[in-house]
Amino acid sequence: MGQAFSNLMKNIAEGKFVYTGELEAHRSTDLSEVIQWAKTLKATGKIVAANVTDNPQSVGALSSLVTSYIVQRETGLETVYQLRCSDRNRLALASDLLGAAALGLKNVLALTGDHPKKGDTPEAMPVFDLDGTQLVELIHKMVYEGRDLSGNEIHGPRPQFNIGAAANPNFKPLEAEVLKLERKAEVGADFFQTQVVFDVNVALEFLDAVSHIKAAFLIGIFPPRSYNQAEYFAKNVPGVQVPKDFLESFKKISELPDKTERRRKIDEYNIEYFADFIKQVKKKPVCKGIHVMAVGYPEVVNPIIEKVEKG
Amino acid sequence: MIVTKEKPVEEILEYLAPYKNVLVLGCDGCTQPPRGLKQAKMYAMLIEMAAKLRHKDIKCRAATVAMQCDNYLCSSTVHPQLEGVDAVLSLACGIGVQTFAEVFPDVPVYPGQDTVFAGSQERENGKLYERCKACGDCLLGETGGICPVTACAKGLMNGPCGGCVEGKCEVPYEIRDEKGEVIKMIERDCAWYRIYERLKKLGRLDLYRKYRSPRDRAVSAWPRLLEGV
Numbered sequence: 001m002g003q004a005f006s007n008l009m010k011n012i013a014e015g016k017f018v019y020t021g022e023l024e025a026h027r028s029t030d031l032s033e034v035i036q037w038a039k040t041l042k043a044t045g046k047i048v049a050a051n052v053t054d055n056p057q058s059v060g061a062l063s064s065l066v067t068s069y070i071v072q073r074e075t076g077l078e079t080v081y082q083l084r085c086s087d088r089n090r091l092a093l094a095s096d097l098l099g100a101a102a103l104g105l106k107n108v109l110a111l112t113g114d115h116p117k118k119g120d121t122p123e124a125m126p127v128f129d130l131d132g133t134q135l136v137e138l139i140h141k142m143v144y145e146g147r148d149l150s151g152n153e154i155h156g157p158r159p160q161f162n163i164g165a166a167a168n169p170n171f172k173p174l175e176a177e178v179l180k181l182e183r184k185a186e187v188g189a190d191f192f193q194t195q196v197v198f199d200v201n202v203a204l205e206f207l208d209a210v211s212h213i214k215a216a217f218l219i220g221i222f223p224p225r226s227y228n229q230a231e232y233f234a235k236n237v238p239g240v241q242v243p244k245d246f247l248e249s250f251k252k253i254s255e256l257p258d259k260t261e262r263r264r265k266i267d268e269y270n271i272e273y274f275a276d277f278i279k280q281v282k283k284k285p286v287c288k289g290i291h292v293m294a295v296g297y298p299e300v301v302n303p304i305i306e307k308v309e310k311g
Numbered sequence: 312m313i314v315t316k317e318k319p320v321e322e323i324l325e326y327l328a329p330y331k332n333v334l335v336l337g338c339d340g341c342t343q344p345p346r347g348l349k350q351a352k353m354y355a356m357l358i359e360m361a362a363k364l365r366h367k368d369i370k371c372r373a374a375t376v377a378m379q380c381d382n383y384l385c386s387s388t389v390h391p392q393l394e395g396v397d398a399v400l401s402l403a404c405g406i407g408v409q410t411f412a413e414v415f416p417d418v419p420v421y422p423g424q425d426t427v428f429a430g431s432q433e434r435e436n437g438k439l440y441e442r443c444k445a446c447g448d449c450l451l452g453e454t455g456g457i458c459p460v461t462a463c464a465k466g467l468m469n470g471p472c473g474g475c476v477e478g479k480c481e482v483p484y485e486i487r488d489e490k491g492e493v494i495k496m497i498e499r500d501c502a503w504y505r506i507y508e509r510l511k512k513l514g515r516l517d518l519y520r521k522y523r524s525p526r527d528r529a530v531s532a533w534p535r536l537l538e539g540v
Contacts, residue, residue, distance in 0.1 A: 086465075090525065112472045115464050115482045126465060133469035134525045149525055168473055176471070176507045176519075183469055183522040195473065238476035 001190050001214055002144065005160040006106035007078050008049040009190055012216045017282055018289035019305060020080060020193065020218060021050040023071060025062040034067060035074050040298045042077040046305040049078040049107060051193070051291070058086060058119025065096055069103040080164060080193075081105045084113025089129035093138060094148045101142075101159030109164035109193060110135035132165060133184050139163045140188030165189040167217070169197050169206030170239040178209050191216040193291040196233065198222075198242045200277045207284040216288035219281050223270040223304070225297045227254035246273065270300045275307035282308070312341040312432065313404040314439045315424035319489045320361050323400065326421040327358065327369055330397035335423070336389065336411070337375035338403035343432060343439060346402035346424065348375040354402060354423060372396070379407030386414045393418060446531045453518050455509035462502035468523035470503030478504040 004013040011018045021041040023034050041047040052071060054064035068079040081100055083093065100108065112132035116124040130138065130149075138149050139161055146158045165184045171177035181192065192215055197203045203219050210217060224230040227250040234242035249269055256262045281287045294301055327333055335358070337351035355371035362369040374392045377384050379401065389411070393399075398419040401408045405426040412420050428441035444461045451458055460466050464474075464482040474481030479498055486495040510519045 112465065112467065114474060117464075117482050118474070128465040128467065129528065130525050131465070131467040131469050132472070133522065137522075137524070166473060171475075172477065173507075176504070179516065179520045180469070180471070182520060186522055238481075 001216070002140070002162070002188065003160075004162065006049065006162045008080065008107055009162040009216075011048050012191070012288045018048045018218070019046050019301075020289065020291045021047040021301070022053065022291070022293045022295055023050050023067070023079075024053045024056060024295055025064070025067040027060050028062060031062065031067060031070055035071060037296075037298070038071045038075040038077045041301070042075050044298075044302045044305070046302060047077070047292070049080050051080040051082055051109060054082040054084045054111070054113070055087060055119070056114075058114040058116045058121065060119070060121055065100055065103070065105075068100070068105050072104065078107070079105060080107040080109050082109045082111060083135065084111045085128050085130045085132060085135055086113030086116060087124075087127055089127055090138060090149055093130065093135060094142065097139060097142060097159060097161070098154070101161065106160060106162060107164060108139055108161045109166070110139060110189075111166055133180075133187060136163055136165055136184055136189050137187040144188075162190045163188055164191045164193055166195070167192040167206075167210075168195040168239070169202050169219070170195055170241060172239075174206065174209050178213075181210060181213055181215075185213045185215045189215050191218060191288070193218045194220045196220045196222045196237070196240055196293060198233065198240065198246060200280050202241060203277070203281050204284065207281060207287050211284070211286045213286070217286050218289040218291045219287060220291040220293055221274055221277065222293045223274055223297060223300050224250070225266065227251050267300055267303070271303045271307055274300075274304045278304070278308045279311075312343040312430060312439075313406070314343050314427045314430040314441070315346065315402075315404050316427055317489075318423055318425055320357065323358065323421070323423055324361060324365065324367075327362075327398060327400065328367070330419070331368065331370060332395055332397045333358065333369055333371045334389075334392060334396045334399045335371055335373045336379065336392075336399050336401050336403070337373070338379040338401075338407050339375055340378040340380065340403070340407070342402070342404055342407075342424075343430070348373060351375055351402055354400065358400070371400075376403075376407075379403035380410045382410050382414050385410050389415070444531075446526075447535065448526065448530045450523075453521070453523075454506045455513060455515070455518070457502055457506050457509060459502050459506065462505070467503065468526060471501050471507070472503075475501035475504055 004010045025034050041050050052064045052068040055061055064082050068081040071079050110132050116126050141147050142159050143161050146154045167181050230250045233240050253265045335351045335355045337347045339347045351373035355373040358371050376388045379385050400421050400423045402423045408422045429443040430439045431442040432439055446460050480501045484497040484499050485493045488494045507519050510516055
């Protein structure tokens with residue numbers, strides 16, 4: 001792990017258990033909704049930083065660089081600027097990274113990114129000049145050597161980024177994933193944020209398998225707002241295992257006739273389930289926090305965290 | 312082998328519209344499926360018939376070259392065939408078409424094929440798979456004989472990516488009709504998953520674990536030239 005530049009990494013370095021959130025811009029020039037959501041996350045007082053997605057699932061959206069900057073400026077919430085290799089070559093990536101440094105961003109999440117064929121612009125050229133691991137190397141070189149991958153010198157102060165990368169606890173065989181994460185850590189990843197995990201046993205097995213890697217691990221969770229959302233993960237998000245009990249409980253609640261009662265029960269269930277989940281993963285020393293991807297569902301974030309903190 | 316597929320007749324007729332006497336020129340080289348004399352004769356007949364149906368008169372002759380991409384062979388074989396010919400429809404790959412254009416700068420030449428990729432043939436199922444991007448920087452020695460540049464949809468050096476689930480790639484093969492519309496999708500194995508499995512079998516997971524630096528894309532920047540051959 002490198003130096004701590006961001007509040008996120010400073011908190012981790014101080015031994016605090018951290019929570020990150022997620023913000024998603026759309027194909028729009030209007031960021032008011034994103035800013036509102038960022039304010040909600042900030043108001044929790046528990047979310048130390050929020051990721052800003054970069055053309056998620058290869059669906060075109062307002063630039064993550066611009067969104068990250070405006071969110072920080074308007075709300076004071078620190079961002080984790082997501083950057084994908086799908087759409088830019090190393091020249092453009094380095095250029096955007098210099099821009100990010102000039103705008104005061106401190107966290108970058110280096111991603112390979114989905115193939116354009118997965119998104120709404122399947123005719124686009126898939127770039128992938130670098131992959132996610134090589135992007136980690138590029139950022140590391142810029143921060144610690146003041147140079148890009150070709151050795152070209154950066155003039156003026158070096159960028160100050162903490163470098164994040166993605167991990168997938170659901171990957172089978174886990175050994176292949178762990179070796180891959182070793183590579184990412186070797187070239188300079190400070191922290192890993194994982195793919196959504198529902199099954200705590202999957203998370204625990206993963207955390208044991210990566211305990212030798214010198215980086216901070218933040219496990220990704222997604223409290224669903226409805227049975228449909230939970231079912232969506234089980235059926236449509238390949239590789240994500242949703243435990244049977246979890247799905248069945250959601251199904252039962254979804255059958256309640258009263259809407260308010262249903263909402264209350266779903267909130268209660270999520271708070272109970274994920275607080276217990278977090279308490280268990282928190283016991284693993286390599287687990288330094290949780291990445292909460294509860295986009296559009298702010299009411300559960302605080303209660304979950306409060307319940308964890310109460311012990 | 313170089314894999315090609317037939318261009319739609321409509322497109323070919325559009326190219327040939329201004330001409331009366333056309334030479335359909337096959338290639339006996341590595342093109343797959345075969346595009347030799349037999350196919351050239353079939354094309355010649357087909358074009359004449361299709362033209363007639365559209366009330367046009369095109370006369371076609373057929374010939375072939377051992378390797379259309381060899382300028383010496385192309386020149387010596389084709390030269391005697393060109394008398395009275397207004398245009399040539401080449402059944403070779405894009406390289407053959409271009410060699411012809413260089414050898415005979417005054418003769419209009421049109422492609423009868425779309426050149427798709429450098430591939431390998433699976434005879435029992437009648438399939439051709441893309442296997443080599445001719446990147447000029449072969450790393451098969453490190454990846455268990457499986458090419459990530461070609462077989463990984465993203466050409467990743469440090470895969471697999473998050474799009475690999477249960478050993479399958481997030482991007483399936485697409486089979487397209489002659490209009491280019493996708494008519495079928497076929498699931499495909501993740502190249503890096505295969506690389507992992509093969510290297511594990513060979514006891515060389517050290518090669519899988521190894522970090523691979525960004526590629527020098529200048530090596531494969533086009534167009535390329537080799538001297539002294």
